[in-house]
Amino acid sequence: MRLLVIGGVAAGLSAASRARRIDASMEITVLEKGPVISYGACGLPYWMEGQVRRAEELVTYTPEFFRRERNIDVRTGAEVAAISPHKRQVTLVSGETLRWDKLVIATGARVERREGGFVLQNMEDAERLRAYLERTQPARAVVVGAGYIGLELVTALRARGWRVTLLDRGSYLLKPGDSALTQALRDHLARHRVEVQLGPYEFVPTAELTIHATGFAPNVTLAQQAGVDLGPTGAIRVTDRMETNLASVYAAGDCAETVNLVSGAPAWIPLGTTANKMGRVAGANAAGRRERFAGVVGTSIVRVCGLGVGVAGLSEAEAKQAGMRPVSARVEALDRAKYFHGRKTVVELVASRSDGRLLGATVLGYHGVEGRINVVAAALQSRMTVEKFLEIDLAYAPPFAPVADPLLLAARRLGDEI
Amino acid sequence: MRLLVIGGVAAGLSAASRARRIDASMEITVLEKGPVISYGACGLPYWMEGQVRRAEELVTYTPEFFRRERNIDVRTGAEVAAISPHKRQVTLVSGETLRWDKLVIATGARVERREGGFVLQNMEDAERLRAYLERTQPARAVVVGAGYIGLELVTALRARGWRVTLLDRGSYLLKPGDSALTQALRDHLARHRVEVQLGPYEFVPTAELTIHATGFAPNVTLAQQAGVDLGPTGAIRVTDRMETNLASVYAAGDCAETVNLVSGAPAWIPLGTTANKMGRVAGANAAGRRERFAGVVGTSIVRVCGLGVGVAGLSEAEAKQAGMRPVSARVEALDRAKYFHGRKTVVELVASRSDGRLLGATVLGYHGVEGRINVVAAALQSRMTVEKFLEIDLAYAPPFAPVADPLLLAARRLGDEI
Numbered sequence A, B: 001m002r003l004l005v006i007g008g009v010a011a012g013l014s015a016a017s018r019a020r021r022i023d024a025s026m027e028i029t030v031l032e033k034g035p036v037i038s039y040g041a042c043g044l045p046y047w048m049e050g051q052v053r054r055a056e057e058l059v060t061y062t063p064e065f066f067r068r069e070r071n072i073d074v075r076t077g078a079e080v081a082a083i084s085p086h087k088r089q090v091t092l093v094s095g096e097t098l099r100w101d102k103l104v105i106a107t108g109a110r111v112e113r114r115e116g117g118f119v120l121q122n123m124e125d126a127e128r129l130r131a132y133l134e135r136t137q138p139a140r141a142v143v144v145g146a147g148y149i150g151l152e153l154v155t156a157l158r159a160r161g162w163r164v165t166l167l168d169r170g171s172y173l174l175k176p177g178d179s180a181l182t183q184a185l186r187d188h189l190a191r192h193r194v195e196v197q198l199g200p201y202e203f204v205p206t207a208e209l210t211i212h213a214t215g216f217a218p219n220v221t222l223a224q225q226a227g228v229d230l231g232p233t234g235a236i237r238v239t240d241r242m243e244t245n246l247a248s249v250y251a252a253g254d255c256a257e258t259v260n261l262v263s264g265a266p267a268w269i270p271l272g273t274t275a276n277k278m279g280r281v282a283g284a285n286a287a288g289r290r291e292r293f294a295g296v297v298g299t300s301i302v303r304v305c306g307l308g309v310g311v312a313g314l315s316e317a318e319a320k321q322a323g324m325r326p327v328s329a330r331v332e333a334l335d336r337a338k339y340f341h342g343r344k345t346v347v348e349l350v351a352s353r354s355d356g357r358l359l360g361a362t363v364l365g366y367h368g369v370e371g372r373i374n375v376v377a378a379a380l381q382s383r384m385t386v387e388k389f390l391e392i393d394l395a396y397a398p399p400f401a402p403v404a405d406p407l408l409l410a411a412r413r414l415g416d417e418i
Helices: A010-022 A041-049 A063-070 A123-135 A148-159 A179-191 A221-225 A272-286 A316-321 A369-381 A406-417 B010-022 B041-049 B063-070 B123-135 B148-159 B179-191 B221-225 B272-286 B316-321 B369-381 B406-417
Strands: A002-006 A027-031 A073-075 A080-084 A089-092 A097-099 A102-105 A109-111 A140-144 A163-168 A194-198 A209-212 A216-218 A249-251 A300-304 A307-313 A326-334 A344-352 A358-365 B002-006 B027-031 B073-075 B080-084 B089-092 B097-099 B102-105 B109-111 B140-144 B163-168 B194-198 B209-212 B216-218 B249-251 B300-304 B307-313 B326-334 B344-352 B358-365
Touching: A002 A010, A002 A097, A010 A027, A010 A063, A010 A102, A010 A272, A041 A123, A041 A148, A063 A073, A080 A221, A102 A272, A140 A148, A148 A163, A148 A300, A179 A194, A179 A300, A179 A307, A179 A344, A179 A358, A249 A272, A300 A369, A307 A369, A316 A326, A316 A344, A316 A358, A326 A406, A344 A369, A344 A406, A358 A369, A369 A406, A369 B369, B002 B010, B002 B097, B010 B027, B010 B063, B010 B102, B010 B272, B041 B123, B041 B148, B063 B073, B080 B221, B102 B272, B140 B148, B148 B163, B148 B300, B179 B194, B179 B300, B179 B307, B179 B344, B179 B358, B249 B272, B300 B369, B307 B369, B316 B326, B316 B344, B316 B358, B326 B406, B344 B369, B344 B406, B358 B369, B369 B406
Parallel strands: A002 A027, A002 A102, A027 A073, A102 A249, A140 A163, A140 A209, A163 A194, B002 B027, B002 B102, B027 B073, B102 B249, B140 B163, B140 B209, B163 B194
Antiparallel strands: A080 A089, A089 A097, A109 A216, A300 A307, A307 A358, A326 A344, A344 A358, B080 B089, B089 B097, B109 B216, B300 B307, B307 B358, B326 B344, B344 B358
């Protein structure tokens, strides 16, 4: 049995590793078009910031590791030109063809590349940017795109002391439709002297450094040409077993669609954690298991100039769009006991007015943001009502949390609204 | 309608406040035998450590606040001598009698007081200890009792540079029956030069300061004398509406029993968070609502010489004792991305071999312990299986967590065992 995986980052390597663990005899090959595999793209902004000293630290595994430790043939510089589902083979740009019995497509996301600016998607981008930074000493930068990558870049540039303008064509920061979050982030960025320009623009203002963090899309060209169906989000449509419409062809990671478990709708939320989970399930099923990945609740977290920002589930606007009747409550409270450096944290919870089910949350703060948003993620996963959420037995001791956790305070207020 | 509440700390004040919020016309009186109300007993070890500068900082509310802001009559120094359920009245030690239509018993816990040592249960204890510390400059201390209060005291004393011996008659630290946790804590305490002596002893070794953190029990004398039933734990038996066996008599907080939702068994786990929740429900029902408090999953957290220790649910030993067939898995992993000061954290998960349900967890570490144990608490609350737990959409970004969260790594290993 031959397993072929296209893509050597999160989803692809997870799929290959899981398949190997399940089936020691399978022949497994991973094709990566770039020069390195397994790089932590999520670490690139931190490398820019100076937290990561050498870009090489971002590379977790080498092809040699996979060959030696997992008996997986990982080939870099191996760009696939075409997939032929009927012949069960792929053709590389070099002309070489490879046969497969099972195929996992893990081609990731692509980013729109424009003239006159940088993008920061992979190690080559990082190297290119590094060379530029060594040549010039830019003092003013423009970041285009107010999603989480844009915000991470802004944070990195400010940490280096540069003047930064953040630009986005839309009207929101981080989460489309979320006015409260946008305002909170605007205020925070203003305090950190980041100029924010939202709304349509014709030209990106000239600056010594422009980084585009926009135009991300699933990389589906190969799949589409092979007859793989896409879903409404533009990413590859898969079942909860990561099967595409073609027999023995799986897709996983940033090129594939998943389900938002809160709204029930197809979702494209490209994140390394999700990619790993999808990859594991694709690999397991390609190796003959029957595993499922049900979907996500849309959890994400980003640090914006020191402030932690966590979101999960649906914002009030998203819930309305999904045809629900949402109600929300927002509290500001201390994140720990006052005498343990407690600082203000903001928790907003959204619930459905019709059945009291929790729908989403936003948490802003300097401590414990990841923990609180993760509790909400667990609650959303099991479709908890606000009433049930109020009963969660959260840990308390003064060094860790206040006696009435901000999550509970918000849930109480929300309970009063329902 | 007259509501009488016996006890002016967490549960009692929560009950009174909630009742007032629901019913503006109720006559509400809180009787507290001590000189202050609403003190954060949980803060006393930190006050000793020097984190809290003035003991007064631990008092959140005054009787005046309750009178002025909530129209609740809070009387300090008002010790109840007897409850007469048939007459619906209580008699104070002073001889005064007070009538009630609804009664909430929130008499808390008591601690065994011994000759020749200190206890640290309330503000008077704290003041007494402070006076002693001002007179002498003890350099060597013995803490008796290896529960969370004992461990907090050890931490406080070590932070002040004293030599500390920790003594316990049992064979375990923090959680009876948990050998792995005991060993991990023993090693950690040894690194911090705390001498630990477990097992039977005849005499407490002489030291300049001895603090007893042992012999805690529900304070049920008054209730018992009035004919209120106790449960198997020795605390007051209540329904999930906080009703006792006597009509119109509720109990809440450290004097009352609750249910461990994981084992389904009655439990006595005296904690401020639980006391507040029980108090709110008792107050709501006393004011005519129909609310429930289903129980706890046994979450707690303590900082031991810098190390965060979180537990939730059942240990493997407890699960066996409850007649289950537990299986456990333990991982050591980084708590954040390596380049974000990631440090080692230990996660142990316990599940039921028969149905794959998650039963409990222990988390040790220096960062994110409260968040991870809280995710487990939420999962236990909704009776998640390990398979479902693996799907929780946990937040990821390098400043907050590693891409494969230690919780997921442990759950994967556990999944392999089931």
